[in-house]
Amino acid sequence: MLLSSESSAFDPAWLPMAVLGVIMLITYLFIAFEKLHKSVCAIVGAIAAVVAAMAFGLFKTHGYHEVHEIIGHDLNILGVIIGTSILVDTVGGSGLFHFIGIRVVKMTGGEPRKLFLFVCILTFLFVSLLTLAPGSLLMASLVLVICRTLGYHPKPYLIAVAIVANSAALTTFSSGIATLMIGTAAEIPYFQFFIGSTPLAFATGAVAFLLLVKLYGKKLLEDASKAGDPVALKQKVAGFDEWAMVKDRRVFRRSAGVLGATVVGFATAQALHVGLDFVAMAGGMAALLFCAGDPEQAIKKVKWPVILFFVGLFVIIGAVKATGLLAVTADALVSLGGGSGTVLVLIIGGFVMLTSGFVDNIPVAATMIPVLDPIAKANPGMAAALFWVLISAANLGGNSTPIGSVSSVIALHALEADRGEKVGWGEYMKAGGLILAVQAVFVLGYVLLMMNLGWFPDLPKYVKG
Amino acid sequence: MSNTPLDDDLHEAMSRFKAAAQAQPIELPKIEPPAKVLVAFDQSNQDDAVAVAAREVCTRFGATAVLALASPGLDIETRRKHLEAMQAKLAGVSCEISPPQDDEDPADRILDAQQAAGAKFLVLPAPYLENLDKLGRDSVGSTAERVLARATTPILFVREPREGMAGCFGKPLTKLHVRQPEAADALAVGFALCGTAAQFRVLFVVDAAAMTEAAALLGHEVDPAKLTDQALLDDAQAAAGSLVAAAQHWASDHKAALKVDFKIGSDPDVTAREANDGGHLLVLPCPADRNSSAYSRALTVLRLSSVPVLMV
Incomplete structure (x- = not known):
């Protein structure tokens, strides 16, 4: 057990719950409405939470050192973020991802519908391999350059990047930070992802693509007809030279090798009894050693604000957990479900999808993990369904609003920076909301079907008791 | 942005x-290896370095080295000795001796020798002097500058003699x-x-x-x-x-x-x-x-x- 107790010994017990709960709520509101930098919000919230927890005597066993234990418990997440960040920056420097991007675009011949399909496929590939933020950034920049070169309007393509990316984050254990957090906490075996969420990643990605074609297909063709002679456009695309971005072929080949080895490492980490953080760090260091990486530059490029944000968040949630509030919430959820697993899955799925649209999905996932943990312990047969629905809902929930996920923030910012064009909430939600509604049916239907048929493999952590 | x-x-x-x-x-132009490389030298402490560079160039291109002594005012015997010494340094490389030129200006001698030999590549010394502040524009030598200004073929300037x-x-x-x-x-x-x-x-x-x-x-x-x-x-x-x-x-x-x-x-x-x-x-x-x-x-x-x- 991480903390000395999951329920507070303070009398009355509701007081620390209320105070810490309010601190967490205020922090989340500040994060959602961007009143302060989110890292500052999280750290200030963490300081307030620690002060309150100390005042209520919640850290009984180790005193203040329990803060370090809380952070230490989730160090693996931070290790994965730091390691993959170094890996992606260094491997990206070889031109490998850009090379793949241009190669694939050349295959479309600039034909708008084909280009749209390949943008979606590439987004899926890059996000699956590189996680949400770097994958989306790469695709947003590719879309801007290609559209500018061909005279197409980038908006439909960027919205596709924003939305398809969230499906891709479900593909494997390491495709998204929220996925990683939940997978790690629930100790989900890597290969169970191919049953639990990979099918949903493909299905919801396909749903997104089809609905986006329905919504923007006409516009794509109109833009293309305005852009000029298709034969000339085809020639222009054929003239793209992917080697123009490669600085060193040997480094390029080594980068592909290091990236491939890291992906294999992620898949086999559990079998090798090491953490994903070990694989990520090893991959990052291999990239620095063998791929002409600049350590100063690569380490500087690590998203340190994100690391601080996580540290703050973990401390807040650890302190709130110590009050017993999250256990009470879990009980309330079970009561609300009236003992029905189906209702519980629907409630969790709906709630997480809704909140992930407004608050970053990381705090939502981080908060829900300790809520679902006791429920899963009490109901091992339901554990898999609960965590699969949490993973899917936390990632896809971001589709509903323009601030719901990192991918939409990046894609819409790219559009604004390049064309000075803003996509309003109404316009975005018309596409994202509709897509999420259909995706929700798929996700909930799939999880409930698999749960009721008993086809989800048991999660070892909960079967062990 | x-x-x-x-x-x-x-x-x-x-x-x-x-x-x-x-x-x-x-399209990168197709380069025909030059059949002849004019190797100009001037009895300076750079002659050895010129020989090393010329050997590399001629060996890599499979070219004949055409030796031209750029220093004016030498008697025939001295001139012959220096040319033979350079030829010895280029042992193993096919060599020709450029006919003596009458020009007073070493740059003219080099360019005339190049033209006479039909050499499509030049190797010549351009002294490297560290005290650039004092020497200013003269630091590569006026001959090298004048040859560069008028040449129409690639020129390999041999700078500091180095290991x-x-x-x-x-x-x-x-x-x-x-x-x-x-x-x-x-x-x-x-x-x-x-x-x-x-x-x-x-x-x-x-x-x-x-x-x-x-x-x-x-x-x-x-x-x-x-x-x-x-x-x-x-x-x-x-x-x-x-x-x-x-x-x-x-x-x-x-x-x-x-x-x-x-x-x-x-x-x-x-x-x-x-x-x-x-x-x-x-x-x-x-x-x-x-x-x-x-x-x-x-x-x-x-x-x-x-x-x-x-x-x-």
Whole structure:
């Protein structure tokens, strides 16, 4: 057990719950409405939470050192973020991802519908391999350059990047930070992802693509007809030279090798009894050693604000957990479900999808993990369904609003920076909301079907008791 | 862009894609190895270094060395002794002795000898003197400058005599500028001379100060936010796509190792420092227009370099 107790010994017990709960709520509101930098919000919230927890005597066993234990418990997440960040920056420097991007675009011949399909496929590939933020950034920049070169309007393509990316984050254990957090906490075996969420990643990605074609297909063709002679456009695309971005072929080949080895490492980490953080760090260091990486530059490029944000968040949630509030919430959820697993899955799925649209999905996932943990312990047969629905809902929930996920923030910012064009909430939600509604049916239907048929493999952590 | 970290990341990623999307196919000219290489020397302490460089060039091209003694005012016997001494240093290389020239000016002697021999490549000394502040424009020697100003073939200037100079040919550094028409020629000559076993390095230097000055002269206001080092490097990378692609295609076709670097700073200083520190053979495109600023820059790089410099 991480903390000395999951329920507070303070009398009355509701007081620390209320105070810490309010601190967490205020922090989340500040994060959602961007009143302060989110890292500052999280750290200030963490300081307030620690002060309150100390005042209520919640850290009984180790005193203040329990803060370090809380952070230490989730160090693996931070290790994965730091390691993959170094890996992606260094491997990206070889031109490998850009090379793949241009190669694939050349295959479309600039034909708008084909280009749209390949943008979606590439987004899926890059996000699956590189996680949400770097994958989306790469695709947003590719879309801007290609559209500018061909005279197409980038908006439909960027919205596709924003939305398809969230499906891709479900593909494997390491495709998204929220996925990683939940997978790690629930100790989900890597290969169970191919049953639990990979099918949903493909299905919801396909749903997104089809609905986006329905919504923007006409516009794509109109833009293309305005852009000029298709034969000339085809020639222009054929003239793209992917080697123009490669600085060193040997480094390029080594980068592909290091990236491939890291992906294999992620898949086999559990079998090798090491953490994903070990694989990520090893991959990052291999990239620095063998791929002409600049350590100063690569380490500087690590998203340190994100690391601080996580540290703050973990401390807040650890302190709130110590009050017993999250256990009470879990009980309330079970009561609300009236003992029905189906209702519980629907409630969790709906709630997480809704909140992930407004608050970053990381705090939502981080908060829900300790809520679902006791429920899963009490109901091992339901554990898999609960965590699969949490993973899917936390990632896809971001589709509903323009601030719901990192991918939409990046894609819409790219559009604004390049064309000075803003996509309003109404316009975005018309596409994202509709897509999420259909995706929700798929996700909930799939999880409930698999749960009721008993086809989800048991999660070892909960079967062990 | 360049307002937020996200803008910077986008700009960086876009610059690479731009390089690919804007790349124009560049055909590298086919270089016929010269049948004859004029080797000029002047009885200085650089003769040994000239011999090493000439041996490398002639061996790599399979060419005959045409020896020309550039020093005027020597009697026939002295002249013969020096030529024979040079010939001995080039043992194993096919050699011819250039007929004596009457010109007083060594530069005229070299160019006349080249014309008479039909040599398509020149090797000559250009003294490297460290005290550049005092020597100023004379630091490569007036003969070298005058030959460069009038020659129409590639010239290999032998600078500081150094240990293992032949090794420079195994690691050529080609400094390019994106809008220089001679860039493709420089790449092609470097490839032809150094061969597929060499470790090629191509260098682009972004000279922010020169760019700002040029923009000011044209009456353009420069947004300082856009002049960050990273932004300048990103833009240079986007603009250099065609040349990078041409070089990489050659390297791919010939299975050669080639690395491209972008650096920021004063162009001549950075280029010379990179070449000197790395012990490279420096390959420089040299514009035909001798009044151009690019020509002056190339000459300045030559002055600052202690390694052999091939001007194309």
